[in-house]
Amino acid sequence: MTTKAANPYGFSRPHLLGIEGLSPPEIVDLLDRAEENIELGRQPSKKRDSLLGRTQINLFFENSTRTQSSFELAGKRLGADVMNMAVGQSSVKKGETLIDTAVTLNAMNPDVIVVRHNASGAVALLAQKVDCSVVNAGDGSHEHPTQALLDALTIRRHKQRIDGLIVAICGDVAHSRVARSNVLLLTALGARVRLVGPSTLVPGAFREMGLETFTSMREGLKDADIVMMLRLQRERMQGSFVPSVREYFHYWGLDEEKLSYARPDALVMHPGPMNRGVEIDPAVADGPQSLIREQVEMGVAIRMAVLDAVVNARGNGGEAFR
Amino acid sequence: MSRMVQTRPLWLTNARVVDPSQDLDGLGAVLMIDGRIAAAGPSAVNNGAPEGAEIVDCRGLVVAPGLVDLCAHVGEPGHEHRETFASAGRAAAAGGITTLVAMPDTDPCIDDPALVDFVATRARRTSVVRVRVMAALTKGQEGNELTEFGLLGEAGAVGFTSGRGAIANAQVLRRALTYAKDFGALVCNRPEDAALKGSAVMNLSETAVRLGLQGIPAEAETTMLARDLRLARLAGGRYHASLLSAAESPELMAWAKDKGIAATASVSAAHLTLNEMDIGAYRTFFKLSPPLRAEADRLALVDAVKTGAIDVIVSNHDPQDVETKRLPFAEAADGAIGLETFLAAGLRLLHDGSLTLPRLIEAMSTRPAEIAGLDAGTLKKDAPADVIVFDPEEPWVLNAKDILSKAKNTPYDGARFTGRVRRTYVSGVPVFVR
Numbered sequence: 001m002t003t004k005a006a007n008p009y010g011f012s013r014p015h016l017l018g019i020e021g022l023s024p025p026e027i028v029d030l031l032d033r034a035e036e037n038i039e040l041g042r043q044p045s046k047k048r049d050s051l052l053g054r055t056q057i058n059l060f061f062e063n064s065t066r067t068q069s070s071f072e073l074a075g076k077r078l079g080a081d082v083m084n085m086a087v088g089q090s091s092v093k094k095g096e097t098l099i100d101t102a103v104t105l106n107a108m109n110p111d112v113i114v115v116r117h118n119a120s121g122a123v124a125l126l127a128q129k130v131d132c133s134v135v136n137a138g139d140g141s142h143e144h145p146t147q148a149l150l151d152a153l154t155i156r157r158h159k160q161r162i163d164g165l166i167v168a169i170c171g172d173v174a175h176s177r178v179a180r181s182n183v184l185l186l187t188a189l190g191a192r193v194r195l196v197g198p199s200t201l202v203p204g205a206f207r208e209m210g211l212e213t214f215t216s217m218r219e220g221l222k223d224a225d226i227v228m229m230l231r232l233q234r235e236r237m238q239g240s241f242v243p244s245v246r247e248y249f250h251y252w253g254l255d256e257e258k259l260s261y262a263r264p265d266a267l268v269m270h271p272g273p274m275n276r277g278v279e280i281d282p283a284v285a286d287g288p289q290s291l292i293r294e295q296v297e298m299g300v301a302i303r304m305a306v307l308d309a310v311v312n313a314r315g316n317g318g319e320a321f322r
Numbered sequence: 323m324s325r326m327v328q329t330r331p332l333w334l335t336n337a338r339v340v341d342p343s344q345d346l347d348g349l350g351a352v353l354m355i356d357g358r359i360a361a362a363g364p365s366a367v368n369n370g371a372p373e374g375a376e377i378v379d380c381r382g383l384v385v386a387p388g389l390v391d392l393c394a395h396v397g398e399p400g401h402e403h404r405e406t407f408a409s410a411g412r413a414a415a416a417g418g419i420t421t422l423v424a425m426p427d428t429d430p431c432i433d434d435p436a437l438v439d440f441v442a443t444r445a446r447r448t449s450v451v452r453v454r455v456m457a458a459l460t461k462g463q464e465g466n467e468l469t470e471f472g473l474l475g476e477a478g479a480v481g482f483t484s485g486r487g488a489i490a491n492a493q494v495l496r497r498a499l500t501y502a503k504d505f506g507a508l509v510c511n512r513p514e515d516a517a518l519k520g521s522a523v524m525n526l527s528e529t530a531v532r533l534g535l536q537g538i539p540a541e542a543e544t545t546m547l548a549r550d551l552r553l554a555r556l557a558g559g560r561y562h563a564s565l566l567s568a569a570e571s572p573e574l575m576a577w578a579k580d581k582g583i584a585a586t587a588s589v590s591a592a593h594l595t596l597n598e599m600d601i602g603a604y605r606t607f608f609k610l611s612p613p614l615r616a617e618a619d620r621l622a623l624v625d626a627v628k629t630g631a632i633d634v635i636v637s638n639h640d641p642q643d644v645e646t647k648r649l650p651f652a653e654a655a656d657g658a659i660g661l662e663t664f665l666a667a668g669l670r671l672l673h674d675g676s677l678t679l680p681r682l683i684e685a686m687s688t689r690p691a692e693i694a695g696l697d698a699g700t701l702k703k704d705a706p707a708d709v710i711v712f713d714p715e716e717p718w719v720l721n722a723k724d725i726l727s728k729a730k731n732t733p734y735d736g737a738r739f740t741g742r743v744r745r746t747y748v749s750g751v752p753v754f755v756r
Contacts, residue, residue, distance in 0.1 A: 199500045204558075215504040240467065240497060247470040 014314040015134045016306050017124050018143035019184040027185060030305050031153050037301035041077070050308050052079035054111040059085045059101070060137070061117040066272055066296070067137050067146075071114045074303035080111070080311075098122060099129055106130040111311050115139075120177075133310040135303075141175045147271050148181035150302040152189065154295050155226055158267055163190030168214075168221050168262070170196040171230035171252065171279050172241075174203050178271045179230060183211065196220030197252055200241045217251070217258045224262040228269045229254050232279050245278050255281035259289065267291050328750030331355045333371035334711060337380035339363050341387060342684035343700035352385050354707035357749035362701035380711055383744060386683045387699050388420025388451075388708035389664060390690040392588060393564060393636035395657070396422075396453075398444065400429025404641040405728050410661060411449030413727040415746040415754035418665035419637070420708035421452040421691070421698045426463070427485045433458040433469045435477035442478050450753035451746075452708070454696065456483045459498055459509060465489050468498055471507045480694040481508035483564065486611065486656075488514050488546055492553060499559030508693065510562040511550055513571075514612060518542035523652045525598045525615040533604065535652060538613055540568035547571055551578040554585050562693065563587040565638060567612035569619040572626030579631065586693050587631070589623050590638035591667040592658055592733060596620070600733065604651040607733045610638075611656035624676045627685050634690040635682075637664045641729030658733045662726055665712060667734070669741035672714065679714070707750035716742040 010029035011022070019027070040046055056075040060068050068084060075082040085105070096104075098117070105113060112133040115123045120140030127134035138144040156162055167186050173179045173195045186193050187210075195202050196214045207213055214220030221227060232248060242248045249255075254268065268280075268290045276282045285292060335351040339362055351366040352359065353375075361369070371377050391414065397404040407424075414422050424441065426432035432441060438455050445453030457479035461467045471482060482502065489495040489511050502509045519542045524530050526537025547563055551574060554561035563575065566589050578585040592610060597617045601608045608614055626632040640657025647654050660667070668686055671677040677685075691699025698708055722735040746754035 198504050199558075200497050240494075242501070243461075243468040243470040247473050251472050 011309050012313040014310055015127050016145050016310055017127060017134065017136045019145045019148050019181045019188070020143065022188070024188050027149070027152070027188060030149055030302070030309065031156060033305040033309065034149070034153050034298070034301040037077075037304040038298070041297065041300055046077050047079060048077060048304075049079040051075065051111070051311055054080045054311055055109070056080045056082045056112045056114065056307065057085055057105055057108075057110045058082065058114045058137075059087065059105065059116075061087045061115075061122075062138070064116055064137070067116065070296070070299045071135075071137060071303050071307075074300050074307055077300070078304055078308055080307070098126060102126045102129040106132065111314075112307060133314050135306055135310060138177050141177050141180070143181045144177040145181050146299070146303055146306055147178050148185040149306070150295060150298040151182055151228070151269060151271070152185055153298045153302055154269065154291050155267070158291065159225060162186060165191045165225040166194065166223055167191050167226040167228060168194045168196050168224040169228045169230065170217065170220065170254065172201045172232050172236060173197055173206065173230065174201045175233065175236070176230050182228065183209070194220050194224070198242060201236070217254075218261050221258060221261040224266055226267055226269060227254060227259065227262055229279050231271065231273065232275060237278070249278055253277070253279055253281060254284050256283055256287075259284055269295060272296070326751045328354065328357045328707065331360070331372045331375035332707075332747070332750055333366075333375045333377045334380050334385050334709070335367065335371070335377060337383055337385040337711070339385050339701070340679055340683050341701040342680045342688045343387070344702055346701065347680050352701060352709060354709065354747065354750040357707050357751070359701050359703055359705045359707050359709075361703065378711070378745075382715075383711050383713050384679065385709060385711050387687045387701050388710050388746065388748065389418045389686045390694070390696060390699050391419045391422045391637045391639070391661070391664065392634055392690045392694060393590070394422045394424055394639040394661060395427065395641065396424045397641055398428065399440070403728070404643055407445040407449040407453055409726065409728040410639070411445075411451045411453070412754075413639075413659070413661040413725070414451045414664075415748075416726055416743060417637070417662040418710045418712060418743040418746060419451060419661060420710070420746060420748050421454060421696060422661070423454045423456050423480055423694060425485060426456055426458040426483065431458050431463050431485075432479075433461050433463070435470065435473045438474055438477040438479050451748055452698070454478065454480045454694065456481045456510065458482065459484050459489065459511075460494065463487075465491060465494060468494070468501060471502055471505050475505055475507055480696065481510055481562070483510035484512050486512065487516060488512050490516060492549060495550065496553045496557050499554055499557035499561060502559035503557065506560070508560050508562055508695075510564045512564045513543050513546035513550055513566075515542045515546045518545070523609065523613070524601060525613045527598060527616055529598050529601070533601070533651075540570060540615065540619070543568045543612060544570045544574060547574050551583055551585055554578070555581065555583045559584070561585045565590055565593075565612055565636070566623065566632060567593055567615050567619065569615075569622035572622055572629075572631040575626065576629070576631040586633040588634045588636045589627065589632050591635055591660055591664055592638065594620065594624055594627065594635065595667050595670050596733060601651075606647045606649065606651055606654035607658055607731050607735070609651060609654050609656055610658055624671060627671070628677055628681065633685065634693065635668060635685045636690070637661050641727060642731045643729055647731050657731065659725070659727050659729055659731055663720060663732065663734050663739070665710070665743055666739040666741055669714060669739070673740050707747055709747045710743060711745040712741060712743045714741045716740070718742050
């Protein structure tokens, strides 16, 4: 199986650094390409050969089990040779800079590097220093584009559209790269995005981006089609942003009562890993309206589409290398 | 004492009725039925007393809403030897106060919803006046981690305070004001920079030099107040500056109000009626925090209450015992009691021509009730019948041995006052009669 026939408006960039700047047709193109991978992933034999012989390096400066495995599996299903750089054991610990690491890896002639870093903008910086494709697997609190794409794919498969949906993104928006990428993607495709959470976690500056913000779950979830919960990091719970887990759960944890403010057919999403009893009630997380497990499956399909697209855009002499 | 219930209608007539909440100031009556105000002002005269009503002739007396004290240290739980809700309640009733807001610096400090509930229950059982609770702004009053504004508010806390000290960390105060906005909660800070204060014990002035005591500059207050007001503007929450003492502070408050910042401020009755000269020969009952400052500061504070730059007057009742006060000045504890002399001290500002009676009642009752979101401070129909009757002209001298508070550390021992509380009603029931 090869990539689809060239779509003149489709995605043909050598990197995926963020959702910002992507056109709606480019986004839709990636979602369409991922659809093909879903079926493939459900077959006994899940292999394609579009990246056969290519080298993929997963360079994760932040620990991640889920995203890293998802990218690893995606690369392997496309036939690529995948190497995981466990940065914790690498020379980064010995004081090597991000740029040094990039230059060193570049000398090994990889075709694509998948990068996660705790500093916003670090992935874009690294992309300037290498000759291969770069995929952003999360940079600081800036962007996590493949998460937004997999979320959009999941939504589209259930609601058959994104345009016109009301999506409530709830919780620690301030520190969330998932929220930023989702805001950009969903609004580009015509959804109405609301941000819901305490003002310490939903800064007023988001209103200047034209988004609606709410402090009350009752108001923020009213008529919502999608309720997207965000993970609350441990260090935010202990009095600096919210006073306690019990208060956070009481006012902003998604339980059945708060979910009832949304549309009856509303769907619940969470990028994982979840804190049950902090931002989400187990009854909702594992309930009939939850898409949380399906999001994981969509993640592999989306990452296959992205890896395939960026490597082949470069290989096929696509858009000028940036 | 479980709250008694008003059984007969009560008609206070021939009174000067003052109620700033509805611009009332004139001859009239107040009718209370079933613990609530049925009518107040001239209209309450016209219909007369209902059948079976108790009638009290208040000729020459003022009838006003009961006073609301936003800042009183009680000591229960943990310091019952200084003051209990029972003794504080009796003193408050004698001072014209019908609702007092207890500070959270108890042992344990009030930073948990269960403790708010405990205090409310305990106070309801033992105090003759209403007691509400201000919860701690940070856990353990340590200035680092926010308390549960939502759950504490649901439990009955009327606001959140830094207590005796300030929130030094600007980021903590910023987050507090941001988070408070979501609940409409009130954030009170005591603006006083601990580093600038150092180990100083009174106002920085010639008097301090003469006494050989270390002085606290006004800037310990004004630098932090200026910071706080800007944080309130940034975060958008409701900010309250507790216990201002310096002449320049009202200018900062006026600036903030002019900018539309949600900021209010309080001053203690002691700071409006006393100054650093009263310390005399190291009299520790005049050792307060913030310190009593110069006469020019006092005059500026009085003027600020007049203009509204400072919103409310509080008692800052702070019971201390012999152990903590009979010490060399620098080693003695800060604080003075103030419940029992609350109205009388305030009336000094009426008699010296500084304030009108409506403004005084507004600053001691209507406005504090508004700021704390209390159903009090008004004689509007159906409001709780919390009412005081006082003679504004009665001369009297305070004798410390007559004080109802457990602690006797009043700065007014032997002081002459003009104006005295005659009756205090809570829910239409007399809790103090003289």
